[in-house]
Amino acid sequence: MHYANKSFPFPPLPPSVDAIRVLTITPGDFSDPLVCTLDPVAFSQKPKYVALSYTWGSSYPDNADLPFYPQWPTPVLTVNNEPFSVKHNLHLALLHLRSSIHPLSVWADAICINQADTAERNSQVALMSFIYTRAVKVVAWLGAGNYPASSASNRFRTMSLEWKAGRTKQIAASLMHPHHTYGTRLWMVQEICLPRLLIFAYGSEMWDHKALQSWGIFDHNQGFSSMRQLLETREKRHSNMMTLSSLIERFKRSQCLELRDRVFGLLGCANDVRASVMQNDEEDADVLQTYLDQLAAGMKPIGNPRNASGFGSVRVDYARSFYDIWINVVTSAYFQAANLRIFNGDEIMLNERQIGIVRTAGIV
Incomplete structure (x- = not known):
């Protein structure tokens, strides 16, 4: 450029x-x-x-x-x-x-x-x-x-x-x-x-x-x-329509010169993730894997991965590959669905969120 x-x-x-x-x-x-x-x-x-x-x-x-x-x-x-x-x-x-x-x-x-x-x-x-x-x-x-x-x-x-x-x-x-x-x-x-x-x-x-x-x-x-x-x-900026997944779907036809901005340009509005400049992806992966292992074992996870450094966030880095950003977004959306199962128990809402993950993954 x-x-x-x-x-x-x-x-x-x-x-x-x-x-x-x-x-x-x-x-x-x-x-x-x-x-x-x-x-x-x-x-x-x-x-x-x-x-x-x-x-x-x-x-x-x-x-x-x-x-x-x-x-x-x-x-x-x-x-x-x-x-x-x-x-x-x-x-x-x-x-x-x-x-x-x-x-x-x-x-x-x-x-x-x-x-x-x-x-x-x-x-x-x-x-x-x-x-x-x-x-x-x-x-x-x-x-x-x-x-x-x-x-x-x-x-x-x-x-x-x-x-x-x-x-x-x-x-x-x-x-x-x-x-x-x-x-x-x-x-x-x-x-x-x-x-x-x-x-x-x-x-x-x-x-x-x-x-x-x-x-x-x-x-x-x-x-x-x-x-x-x-x-x-x-x-409706304080409602559920301000999740990153919802915003990505709602504004999928909007224009941007830099393709990474299809995600980065919406982070300021999203109420379920935050923008981050943290570089330690390995620590994030370890925190996420522990959380998923506890879910798979039928355990209620200890702590909230969203509060862990860098998790529940999307790292803003214009040098990142598109695939890396895609993984970050889909992982974040997955966590939101898993969180509903543990803390809400609403299976209908959970199913809708899981379908939404598929849509978000496809759009990104």
Whole structure:
């Protein structure tokens, strides 16, 4: 995989603590180049930031050829006094969210994670549930809107005028005082389901997700079927539909660039497993084998393997083989079914769960 910013000097994350990098966008006018700083911060410092949810390319086909300002025709930011390339859609989002008065603190995966560092990607993906639940709010960027065909300068001027009159530039101030394809990306599952406050931004306007739901915007528009599914999942995020097996089946048609994300991208939402970066697979296997041996002997197992280090978890490691991840997921699903036999005794539920294991194994 090619990384455009492989040589960028990412400031190191503090060791031995849960931490992220936060991008701070300097205030400016819509036509000003985006100038930012990128700083590491530990969660113990209680950082205030907006987490950005967006698509990789263009959320609308019409956005793909929206112009950039003539002085900077390509989507490049200045980060810590260094050039930093981003995709078109992310650049448009940052332009619309920037304030003309206040600095804006943002977490965006393409900038805040060193994508060329596999070990860092592993650890940051394992923290993804914290990143979205601890954000002051999550802004779901739906696109820059539709603009009539005209010259590049006129279209850019129209965007600029709408930004000046719109509300997205107010996001930074809120931190000071505590047919599109958006919903089809697999990472959207946790980006929509986990945050305490979810805001939708479209061009220069923004709305609370509850307001959009109350207006029925997602109800009858076929283009929003994926978003309806995400919001339904959000409403039931504390129910049994949030097991890893259920999530894998429910979102099996969602898109992802990295195939391992079909599992890793759902861990933050799963309520029966956790993301882990632990490396000691042999210890996990020993704990599991002891547990299975006790089950086979008709004994009630001593202790709960889910509480053993690394068991009841899926290890996030982009160097893992697909088969290794498959074994991890199926083992976790098997444990959940076995746990029902010991502690619940509901044979109907057990049979359903065992059938679910087969489905999950096939999908993964």
